[in-house]
Amino acid sequence: MAVTAKIAPSMLSSDFANLASEAERMLNCGADWLHMDIMDGHFVPNLTIGAPVIESLRKHTKAYLDCHLMVTNPLDYVEPMGKAGASGFTFHVEVSKDNWQELVQRIKSKDMRPGVALKPGTPIEEVYPLVEGENPVEMVLVMTVKPGFGGQKFMPEMMDKVTLPFISCLFLCYFLEVRTLRKKYPSLDIEVDGGLGPSTIEMAASAGANCIVAGSSVFGAAEPANVISLMRKSVNDNQKSS
Numbered sequence: 618m619a620v621t622a623k624i625a626p627s628m629l630s631s632d633f634a635n636l637a638s639e640a641e642r643m644l645n646c647g648a649d650w651l652h653m654d655i656m657d658g659h660f661v662p663n664l665t666i667g668a669p670v671i672e673s674l675r676k677h678t679k680a681y682l683d684c685h686l687m688v689t690n691p692l693d694y695v696e697p698m699g700k701a702g703a704s705g706f707t708f709h710v711e712v713s714k715d716n717w718q719e720l721v722q723r724i725k726s727k728d729m730r731p732g733v734a735l736k737p738g739t740p741i742e743e744v745y746p747l748v749e750g751e752n753p754v755e756m757v758l759v760m761t762v763k764p765g766f767g768g769q770k771f772m773p774e775m776m777d778k779v780t781l782p783f784i785s786c787l788f789l790c791y792f793l794e795v796r797t798l799r800k801k802y803p804s805l806d807i808e809v810d811g812g813l814g815p816s817t818i819e820m821a822a823s824a825g826a827n828c829i830v831a832g833s834s835v836f837g838a839a840e841p842a843n844v845i846s847l848m849r850k851s852v853n854d855n856q857k858s859s
C-alpha cells in the first residue's frame with residue numbers, strides 16, 4: 618500500500634502570540650498536519666508548550682495536531698494531551714525502553730495515534746520492536762537535527778568547505794536510516810523532522826520519508842504555499858517511482 622504525503626509545518630517557528638491565526642494560515646497554504654513540539658526543559662534544553670496550549674488551539678481548529686513529545690516522562694502527558702485534543706502522540710524511544718507497550722496502549726485508549734521518535738545517533742534497530750509488536754506504533758519520526766530547537770537549518774550556502782562535507786555526510790546518514798526503514802516497512806508512515814526545506818526535501822523523499830516536518834523553511838518563506846507544494850510534489854513523485 619502506498620503511503621501519502623503529509624506536510625506538517627512546525628508551529629515552533631510560528632508567532633506563538635497568534636497561534637490560532639498562524640495555524641489557519643498554514644492550513645490555507647496547504648498544510649496537512651500541524652506539528653506541535655512539546656519540550657519539558659529536561660529531555661531537551663528548551664521549554665515550549667504543553668497540554669493547555671493544545672487545548673486552546675483545539676478550540677480554533679479541527680486540524681490534525683501532530684504532537685512531538687520531547688519529554689522525559691511521556692506517560693505523564695498521555696491523559697492531559699488526550700483531553701486537550703491532540704491527534705498524534707509521538708514519544709521518544711530513548712526514554713521509553715521499559716514502558717513503550719503501556720504507553721502505546723494508553724495513547725490508543727485516548728484516541729490518539731501513537732508514534733515513536735528517535736534522536737540522531739540512536740540506533741534505528743531500537744524502534745523495530747515497536748513497529749513489529751502486537752500493539753504497534755503507527756509512525757516513526759526520524760530526527761535529522763539534535764532535538765530542542767527549530768531553525769537548525771541545513772544551509773549549504775552558509776557553510777565553509779570543511780563543514781559542508783561533514784554536515785552533508787551526517788544528513789546522508791540520517792536519510793540512510795530512513796531508507797532502511799522504508800525497505801523494511803513499505804506502508805509505514807515515516808516522518809522526518811529538522812532542517813527540511815527546498816534544499817533537503819529530495820534527499821528525504823527519495824529515501825522514503827512521506828511525512829515532512831518543516832518549521833523555519835516554511836515560516837521564513839515569502840510564499841509558504843510554494844514551499845509546501847514543492848515538498849508535497851517531491852514526496853509524491855518519489856512514491857510513484859518507488
Ligand SMILES: O=C(CO)[C@@H](O)[C@H](O)COP(=O)(O)O
Binds near residue numbers: 629687833
Ligand atoms: O522537533 C523539532 C526541534 O526539536 C522540530 O520540529 C523543529 O521545530 C523543526 O524546525 P526546522 O528545523 O524545520 O526549522
Ligand SMILES: [Fe+2]
Binds near residue numbers: 653
Ligand atoms: Fe518536532
